[in-house]
Amino acid sequence: MTEHHPWFGSYAPDVPARLGPAGVREVLREEMRDLGFHEELVSARPLLVPPRAAAELYGAAARLLDLLRRALLASGPTARHRMAALGVDESLHPLFTDDRLEERYCGCMARPDAVIGADGPRFLEFNVGGAVGxxxxxxxxxxxxxRVYGPGGVPFDGPSLFGARRRLFAAVCEELGVPPAVALLGTVRDLPGVGSARYFDVEVGHLRRHGFRAEFFEPEELDGGHDPGGGFRFPVGLRHFTVTEWRGHGIDLAPVRRALDAGCLFLAPQTAFLISNKKVLGWISEGLPWMTGADRELVRRYLPWTRVVRERRVVWRGRGHDLGELLVRRRACFVLKKAVGMCGDGVLLGPSTGPAVWERAVGRALREEDSIAQEYVEAGRCAAVVTDGTGSGTRPATIAPLLGPYVVAGKPAGCLVRYFASGESGIVSMYGHGALINVLVAGR
Incomplete structure (x- = not known):
């Protein structure tokens, strides 16, 4: 029997008798309808952890995000310098706006990916921006x-992600001296399994109920947001897209540029995508001259050993190595990741990759200098309960969850959990890998 990691605690709320497994599944299906949700097999309860565990996860995420932001901004005085330091294609970053606003808000929202290693949370990457899935x-x-537990019966504390974003939008509007109005910019074409705009409309509704003027725009509709004087009717927006995805769809970015030029600040701005570049993780893992002792201890405690891949010498576990030779010789200890990528694309796990495939990938990464190598962290296990809503009820499972704590304006904003009911670990994604989802909350 696989041992459960003590970090997760032992909270185990029962399925409410008034609903039963079928009722729980029906509530989830109703709330998650048309959001791209695997409804055949679902979690039968939230993932509850001790309050101190949730506080550690969110606190470490916020501090590391701030460190990554500082590292990116310190890499050069302008966006062009920073792109050069990362070796990225400038054409993939065409939507910069005012430098001051870029720097101020580039880290305003993020969702890192973390697992619970032997000694607690280990952050594998940081997804920064409004387009984070x-x-x-x-x-x-x-x-x-x-809803499942009902008024007075909720056994957990969990922040509202929409509430956190609403407070961010309100603060930005106040700082800019403009009325509270937000444009949500995205497209259902980016969302597998989604056939309507409900994915965006639920947040529009939330904002409107709290006094905002809010509207969702598909990219082709964006020019309709301009007023007769040439300005944009919404001073703030949520940028729910990536340039790469939209170009893949053949979507014209010119309307976005026009909205930016007319004064709409889409959050998070273009610089956020530079912070997401995994090379920045490599920089802080290796250490930068200006990092303090506290910075270095934070990295040591919560980041796996990570290095930008190129022909070089590195120190790993106290000894010097040629990086390419180390990766080939100790394949089972490492993961290779493209510096830019999402949903598990461009990721190779050494422990589950054949030697020939791995060696070719290492050679390619050394030549292209577009990847990082990261020490592999085996995900800790915890107890879960799943149901298919039938008369068979629920069944227990031991899972290796991938945790995604959202940080908005430096504050906790909810935590996505992705997992395989089989208990497998590895590349865990809703899209392409069929992972189930849940949320992590702090038990009361």
Whole structure:
């Protein structure tokens, strides 16, 4: 029997008798309808952890995000210098706006990916920006669990992701001296399994209920947001897209540029995508001259050993090595990741990759200098309960969850959980790998 990691605690709320497994599944299906949700097999309860564990996860995420932001901004005085330091294609970053606003808000929202290693949380990467996946799922599933347990019966504390974003939008509007109005910019074409705009409309509704003027725009509709004087009717926006994805769809970015030039600040701005570049993780893992002792201890405690891949010498576990030779010789200890990528694309796990494939990938990474190598962390296991809603009820499972704590304006904003009911670890993604989802909350 696989041992459960003590970090997760032992909270185990029962399925409410008034609903039963079928009722729980029905609540989840209703709240998650048309959001791209695997409804055949679902979690039968939220993942509850001790309050101190949740506080550690969110606190470390916020501090590391701030360190990554500082590292990126310190790499050069301008966006062009920073792109050069990362070796990225400038054409993939065409939507910069005012430098001051870029720097101020580039880290305003993020979702890192973390597992629980032998000594607690280990952060594998940071996804920064408004396009980070799973945010709506996290908010709506947290809302679903509140419905499941009913008024007065909710056994957890969990932040509202929409609430956190609303407070960010309000603060930005106040700072800019403009009325509270937000444009959500995205497309259902980016969302597998989603056939309507409900994914965006639920947040529009939330904002409107709290006094905002809010509207969702598909990219082709964006020019309709301009007023007769040439300005944009919404001073702030949520940028729910990546340039790469939209170019893949053949979407014209010119309307976005026009909205930016007319004064709309889409959050998070273009610089956020530079912070997401995994090379920045490599920089802080290796250490930068200006990092303090506290910075270095934070990295040592919460980041796996990570290095930018190129022909070089490195120190690993106290000894010097040629990086390429180390990666080939100790394949089972490492993961190779493209510096830019999402949903598990461009990731090779050494422990589950054949030697020939791995060696070719290492050679390619050394030549292209577009990847990082990261020490592999085996994900800790915890108890879960799943149900298919039938008369068979629920069944226990031991899972290796991938945790995605959202940080908005430096504050906790909910935590997505992705896992395989089989207990497998590895590359865990809702899209392409069929992972189930849940949310992590702090037990009361």
């Amino acid at each position: 799973g945010a709506v799922h996290t908010h709506m599933m947290t809302r679903a669990w509140r």
